[in-house]
Amino acid sequence: MAMTDQAADAALAPAAPAHEHEAIEPAGERASWLQVSPLVLVLLLFFGLPMVVVFVVSFFDFERTSIVPAFILDNYIDLFRSEVTLRLYASSLKFAAIVWLVTLVLGFNIAYFLVFHVDSLLVKIGLFLLCTVPFLTSNIIRMISWIPFLGRNGIFNQALMGAGITSQPLEFLLFSDFAVVVAYVHLFTLFMVVPIFNSMARIDPSLLEAARDAGAGRFRVVYEIVLPLSRTGIALGSIFVVTLVMGDSFIVRTMSGGQSASVVSALQNEVAALQYPPAAASAVIMVVIVTLMVAGILRLVDVRKELAR
Secondary structure (H helix, E strand, O other): OHHHHHHHHHHHOOOOOHHHHHHHHHHHHHHHHHHHHHHHHHHHHHHHHHHHHHHHHOOOEEOOOOEEOOOOOHHHHHHHHOHHHHHHHHHHHHHHHHHHHHHHHHHHHHHHHHHHOOOOHHHHHHHHHHHHHHHHOOHHHHHHOHHHHHOOOOHHHHHHHHOOOOOOOOHHHOOOHHHHHHHHHHHHHHHHHHHHHHHHHOOOHHHHHHHHHOOOOHHHHHHHHHHHHOHHHHHHHHHHHHHHHHOOOHHHHHHOOOOOOOHHHHHHHHHHOOOHHHHHHHHHHHHHHHHHHHHHHHHHOOHHHHHOO
16 A cells, blocks of 8 residues: 555656756766867877878978978879879888788787687786787887898798708898888787787677587688677777888888888988978878778778677
8 A cells, every 4th residue: 555655656746847857968968078178188289280280381382491381282293293102102001901911810810719719817818918028128129139030141041041941041031021021010910919809808608609509610600700799809900000000111111121111211201301391291191091091991890889889
């Protein structure tokens, strides 16, 4: 009887006015904007404003030691008419594609092994930390360490000749595109492993067991279950690797011995020569290309939606 009376009272109680709910929602929105405003301010000051300055300067004219405020398209026209510049863009895109493919294969297999083939959590953590050990040293030191290993009289060539595999040193190992790719893969594979590992760790192992019980082979399980459920990690890792490769110049210059170059290295040369407007135009085009690449990856995979699951 008491329960009936309470239910009747609740039913007869006046509902909260609609304007109170409407007042709560704007208050929550204002709180959200206040929370993100510091980050927005930092991005505007340290990213937005410099990009606006670079974009404006890209239309300026220049003399030997100074820039002349103007609005001309010569910097962009010269950039697209230059065969050297176009080859540099092609070279940068080539390195990005090769390194992305190699790091994806390595990163996916390493993450798959750590998640599904290592049962002990302690061993899994230990192997994962082992992958991060190279990051305890500088990128420059890790990159330069390949020179005595891949050199003409380096350890690898000496081992090949000592084993009788070759009679003379292999010339393509160092100061070549091969050396550049090796250094990139060494430096950036972990950026592919970590996101893929995080995505795979969220997969329920019972899904794989059910697929095997249904008669699916290992390749089919990986292709139809693990790969689709790991696409968020693959997308994030791809963004990291592609942007890092496209924005690098030191590795290309050092590991190729000056035989290869990138857009960023050419941009640095223009800055050193005080040719700021052409350098700004190159920077704008590079940002546009990288942005389109990242947008293409995000269009294939809705990262925000996948992470919200």
